[in-house]
Amino acid sequence: MTTPTPEQVDAWFAQAADITLEGMRAGTGGPFGATLVHDGEVVVSVGNTVLKDTDPSGHAEMVAVREACRRLGTLDLSGMVMYATCEPCPMCVAVMMWAGITECYYASTRDDAASNGFSDTHLRRYLDGSDTSTMDLVHLAEGREECAAIWTEFRALNG
Numbered sequence: 349m350t351t352p353t354p355e356q357v358d359a360w361f362a363q364a365a366d367i368t369l370e371g372m373r374a375g376t377g378g379p380f381g382a383t384l385v386h387d388g389e390v391v392v393s394v395g396n397t398v399l400k401d402t403d404p405s406g407h408a409e410m411v412a413v414r415e416a417c418r419r420l421g422t423l424d425l426s427g428m429v430m431y432a433t434c435e436p437c438p439m440c441v442a443v444m445m446w447a448g449i450t451e452c453y454y455a456s457t458r459d460d461a462a463s464n465g466f467s468d469t470h471l472r473r474y475l476d477g478s479d480t481s482t483m484d485l486v487h488l489a490e491g492r493e494e495c496a497a498i499w500t501e502f503r504a505l506n507g
């Protein structure tokens with residue numbers, strides 16, 4: 349992987365910012381965008397689609413991963429680099445990791461987002477264990493044979 353020039357990085361952030369502003373002005377998305385790059389080439393550049401798709405998971409980095417995977421027909425985006433207008437939330441960090449992305453650069457911070465009404469502090473506190481009151485995550489160990497049977501069939505199908 350070659351190191352991008354500062355001009356390339358400027359262009360990738362500018363592209364993400366432009367598409368974000370477009371979505372904001374059209375009322376289709378919030379103030380977040382992302383450009384996903386592979387070997388110096390833009391794979392996708394997208395804005396947040398939460399409003400357009402009535403989808404709480406329509407964060408820019410999530411949308412970028414979905415679009416790239418769909419277009420390329422792969423679940424593996426390893427080697428690609430994300431350029432996000434704002435620090436990714438834990439959900440987006442997770443989806444990037446699921447897709448094998450190991451590098452993400454961002455500009456605005458979680459504090460910038462929070463001061464504009466987009467705090468992800470509840471997620472961060474839940475995940476670091478400092479406040480788990482926001483969701484009851486309950487393990488029902490007994491009486492769920494139909495769920496256990498899924499593993500049996502999975503092994504049979506993939507044995």
Ligand SMILES: [Zn+2]
Nearest residue numbers: 407437439440
């Ligand atoms: Zn996110």
